Amino acid sequence: MRHSLFPRFSVFASVLLLTALGCQAAAPLRIGLLDPLGERSGLGGSAAAIRNLLRHSNGSELRIISHDIAGLRQAVADRTVDFVITNSGQYITLEHEFGISRIATLAAPRGTPDRAIGSAVLVRASRQDLQALSDLPGHSLMAVSPDAFGGWQTAWRELHALGISPDDLSALRFAGFPLQGIVDAVRRGDIDAGVVQTCLLEDLIAAGRVPAGELRVLSPHHGDGMSCRHSTRLYPDWPVAALRSTPPETARRLAIQLLSTPTTVDGYGWSIATDYGPVSALMQELEIGPYLYLRETSPRGLALRYWPVLLGLALLLLLWGLHSLRVERQVQRRTAELRQAIVEREQAEQDAQAQREQLQHAARLSALGEMSTTLVHELAQPLAAIRNYAHGLLRRLDRTPLDPAALAEAGHGVVEQVERTEAIIDRVRHLARKRPTDRERRQAGPLLAGAVELFRCVQPSAAAALQLDIDADAASRMLNVDPLQIEQVMLNLLQNAVEATRRSAEPAIRIHVRAEADWLSIAVRDNGPGASEATLTRLFEPFYTTREQGLGLGLSICHSIIERHGGRVQAQLAANGPGLIITFTLPCTPDPA
Incomplete structure (x- = not known):
C-alpha cells in the first residue's frame, strides 16, 4: 500500500530503472531522484525494497541518489548526476535553466502519462x-x-x-x-x-x-480519465531527463531500456516522453519557476526582464540619432541643390516656352507663306471690285442729271468690298501676330466653323471640297481653349489635306465633329494617296516632312498644342477608301451651375 507520493515515485521509479539497466556491464549511471525523505521513505519498508532491488539487478551499473528540490538542482548544476527523475514543475525549471531533456515519462496505474498529476x-x-x-x-x-x-x-x-x-x-x-x-x-x-x-x-x-x-x-473534477478525486486540472507525470552533458548514446540506450521494461505487478511502467507544455503554461500564468522574472516591477527587475528590448531600443535610439544627424545634413545639402534645380528648371521652362512660342509663330508665318499666292489672289478680287465701283461712280458723276440710287448702290458696293478686304487682312494679321497663350471659354460650333470659314477665305479654290459635319450636341459643347491655337491647328490640318488632294480628280475634305462623353472629337479626312506605315509613325516628329517645300513643323506643333490642352492627336489610314484621317480630341468644359 502507498503512504505518500514521493515514496511512491521513489520506489517504483527505482524498480523500473534497475530492471531496465540490470543486464549492462557499463559504468554506473548516476540518477538523481527527487526523494526528500531518502531512506526513510517507502511503503512497507521501501528503503529495504530498494536495496533488495539493487542487489538483484546488478547494482554496480546504477546509482540512485536521493535529493530534495534544492539538492537536486545543485546536483544538476554540479553535474554530479547523469539523469534526473523529478516532478513536472521542477523539470520545466531545470529545462529552462540547464537545458535538460526528457527521454521518458512515468506511466502510473491511475490516469495517463499526460494526465496524472494534480x-x-x-x-x-x-x-x-x-x-x-x-x-x-x-x-x-x-x-x-x-x-x-x-x-x-x-x-x-x-x-x-x-x-x-x-x-x-x-x-x-x-x-x-x-x-x-x-x-x-x-x-x-x-x-x-x-x-x-x-x-x-x-x-x-x-x-x-x-x-x-x-x-x-473540494470542487471534484469528473470525466477526465482519473479515478481519484481531484480539485485541479491534470498534468503530465514525472519525467526521466538527461543532462546536457550526458552522451546522447547513453541517453538513447537508457530510453530504449526503459520503454522495453515490462509493467510491474502494481501497474507502473514507462512511456514515451509526453508534452509538458501545460506545465510550462501553469508556471507562466503564476509567474514562478523560469517565469519568476515576470512579477518583478522594480527598475532592476524590469531591466532584467526586458534587457533585450532595452538594449535594442538603446541601439535604435543611437542609430536614430546618427541617422537624424546624417539626414539633417543631407536635407540641408539637398535643399540647396533643390532650390538651385528649381531655379534652373523654371529658367529652362521659360526658355522652352519661348522656343515653343517662336516655333508656333514660325509655323504660322510658314502657313501664311504657303497661302500667300492664294491670299494675294483673294485680295485682288475685292480690290478689282472697288476699282470698278469707283470708275462707275466717276462716269455717273459726268452725267446729268445724277441718279441718286445708282450712286448709293455704287457707294455701298465700295464699302462692302473694303470691309471684306479689311476682314481678310485682320484675320491674317491676327494669325501672324506673336502673343502669349490666352485661354477662353468658347462654344465648339462657332469656333470650328470660323476656322473653316477663314480657310475658305484664304483658299477659295478649295472651298468646294470642304465639308463641315457637326451635330447639334457637339456644336453646343463648351471648350476652355486658346482660340487662335485651335484655329492654327485647323488651318494646318486643312492645308495638309489640300496639299494631299491636289492630284485628286475630285478633291474631298471632310471635317467630322462628334461629342463623346466629356470629350469633343474632331476628325479631318482627305481622299488623297494616304501615307506609308513608316510615315505614320513619324508624322508628328519635329522637322519631319514629305513635302519638298515644307518645314516639318506644322503637325509637330499641332501635336504639342493639343496635348497642352489636355487632348490627344493621332493619324490613321481611312478604312473605307483612299486618304488619311487625322483626329484630335479636346476636353469639354461643363456648363457653370
Missing part, C-alpha cells in the same frame, strides 16, 4: 461552509511547500483562475513532508483545508489510516 484540496466532510474552491477566501489553507508541484502549485493555479490570491486566505502554511501531516491537521481542525497530491486520500483510506467519509475533496 491536487486534491481536502476539508472535513462536516464543513458545510466549504463546498467549492471559491469558498476558501477568509479560511486557512495548508500545502506541502511553495515548490511542490502537485502539493501546491496546481491548486494555486485554480485559485488564481478564480481570482483568489493567497492574500485572500486567512492563513497559508507549508507543512513539508510527510504529507500525512497535512491530512492530520485537517482532521484535527487545526487548518480549514489542505492541499495534497491526487490519490493520496484514496491510498490513506485503503490503508485504514483515514476513515472513509471523514474527509472530502
Whole structure:
C-alpha cells in the first residue's frame, strides 16, 4: 500500500530503472531522484525494497541518489548526476535553466502519462461552509511547500483562475513532508483545508489510516480519465531527463531500456516522453519557476526582464540619432541643390516656352507663306471690285442729271468690298501676330466653323471640297481653349489635306465633329494617296516632312498644342477608301451651375 507520493515515485521509479539497466556491464549511471525523505521513505519498508532491488539487478551499473528540490538542482548544476527523475514543475525549471531533456515519462496505474498529476484540496466532510474552491477566501489553507508541484502549485493555479490570491486566505502554511501531516491537521481542525497530491486520500483510506467519509475533496473534477478525486486540472507525470552533458548514446540506450521494461505487478511502467507544455503554461500564468522574472516591477527587475528590448531600443535610439544627424545634413545639402534645380528648371521652362512660342509663330508665318499666292489672289478680287465701283461712280458723276440710287448702290458696293478686304487682312494679321497663350471659354460650333470659314477665305479654290459635319450636341459643347491655337491647328490640318488632294480628280475634305462623353472629337479626312506605315509613325516628329517645300513643323506643333490642352492627336489610314484621317480630341468644359 502507498503512504505518500514521493515514496511512491521513489520506489517504483527505482524498480523500473534497475530492471531496465540490470543486464549492462557499463559504468554506473548516476540518477538523481527527487526523494526528500531518502531512506526513510517507502511503503512497507521501501528503503529495504530498494536495496533488495539493487542487489538483484546488478547494482554496480546504477546509482540512485536521493535529493530534495534544492539538492537536486545543485546536483544538476554540479553535474554530479547523469539523469534526473523529478516532478513536472521542477523539470520545466531545470529545462529552462540547464537545458535538460526528457527521454521518458512515468506511466502510473491511475490516469495517463499526460494526465496524472494534480491536487486534491481536502476539508472535513462536516464543513458545510466549504463546498467549492471559491469558498476558501477568509479560511486557512495548508500545502506541502511553495515548490511542490502537485502539493501546491496546481491548486494555486485554480485559485488564481478564480481570482483568489493567497492574500485572500486567512492563513497559508507549508507543512513539508510527510504529507500525512497535512491530512492530520485537517482532521484535527487545526487548518480549514489542505492541499495534497491526487490519490493520496484514496491510498490513506485503503490503508485504514483515514476513515472513509471523514474527509472530502473540494470542487471534484469528473470525466477526465482519473479515478481519484481531484480539485485541479491534470498534468503530465514525472519525467526521466538527461543532462546536457550526458552522451546522447547513453541517453538513447537508457530510453530504449526503459520503454522495453515490462509493467510491474502494481501497474507502473514507462512511456514515451509526453508534452509538458501545460506545465510550462501553469508556471507562466503564476509567474514562478523560469517565469519568476515576470512579477518583478522594480527598475532592476524590469531591466532584467526586458534587457533585450532595452538594449535594442538603446541601439535604435543611437542609430536614430546618427541617422537624424546624417539626414539633417543631407536635407540641408539637398535643399540647396533643390532650390538651385528649381531655379534652373523654371529658367529652362521659360526658355522652352519661348522656343515653343517662336516655333508656333514660325509655323504660322510658314502657313501664311504657303497661302500667300492664294491670299494675294483673294485680295485682288475685292480690290478689282472697288476699282470698278469707283470708275462707275466717276462716269455717273459726268452725267446729268445724277441718279441718286445708282450712286448709293455704287457707294455701298465700295464699302462692302473694303470691309471684306479689311476682314481678310485682320484675320491674317491676327494669325501672324506673336502673343502669349490666352485661354477662353468658347462654344465648339462657332469656333470650328470660323476656322473653316477663314480657310475658305484664304483658299477659295478649295472651298468646294470642304465639308463641315457637326451635330447639334457637339456644336453646343463648351471648350476652355486658346482660340487662335485651335484655329492654327485647323488651318494646318486643312492645308495638309489640300496639299494631299491636289492630284485628286475630285478633291474631298471632310471635317467630322462628334461629342463623346466629356470629350469633343474632331476628325479631318482627305481622299488623297494616304501615307506609308513608316510615315505614320513619324508624322508628328519635329522637322519631319514629305513635302519638298515644307518645314516639318506644322503637325509637330499641332501635336504639342493639343496635348497642352489636355487632348490627344493621332493619324490613321481611312478604312473605307483612299486618304488619311487625322483626329484630335479636346476636353469639354461643363456648363457653370
